[in-house]
Amino acid sequence: MTDQEKNRALTEKQVLTTGEAAELCRVSQQTIIRCFDSGRLTGFRVPGSRFRRIPKSELIRFMRVNKIPVDLLDHNRVRVLVVDDDPSIVRIIEEMLGREERFEIRTVSTGYDAGMVTREFRPNIVLLDYMLPDVNGNIVCERIKSDSELADTKIIIISGVVRQAEIDCLLESGADAFIPKPFQVEDLIEKIDALIVA
Secondary structure, three states: OOHHHHHHHHHHOOEEEHHHHHHHHOOOHHHHHHHHHHOOOOOEEOOOOOOEEEEHHHHHHHHHHOOOOOHHHHOOOEEEEEEOOOHHHHHHHHHHHHOOOOEEEEEEOOHHHHHHHHHHHOOOEEEEEOEOOOOEHHHHHHHHHHOOOOOOOEEEEEEOOOOHHHHHHHHHOOOOEEEEOOOOHHHHHHHHHHHHHO
């Protein structure tokens, strides 16, 4: 088995041994065991043995907290940033997208936070409400699209705005798609999938 095949097999596993976790983190197995035993890295022990197991999602969290690159492990997940100040909309999107393991979701409620988190989280998709408490969505859109490092980020505007002229203005600001409120989550997922492969 080549190194590439071995890495692919590792990244597809949902539960990892301490040795596999160490390999992905590029640290010694003893370091991972120490972090596990101290509670910094959580998981479970195999019943009736001393073997430790670490869920993939927990390892990703641990790697992020400790500034360990997760590209190898997390390459097949779609990072989605939800920018909306309506807690009910955020909750619906989180619940629906959260049912599919392929999505990793972060949420913010202001345009300012959207800018900060976009640079750190590097989302594949931003679900952006047009009417935010501090700035309008088109401003956030322009800022993201004008940053050369974030230019590939896809933006879906979600809004109750229905006037075609305003929708056209949003698309001119750099939005890749528009979904009117209220929306069906299935339509949203379909739109996300279409933009990811575009």
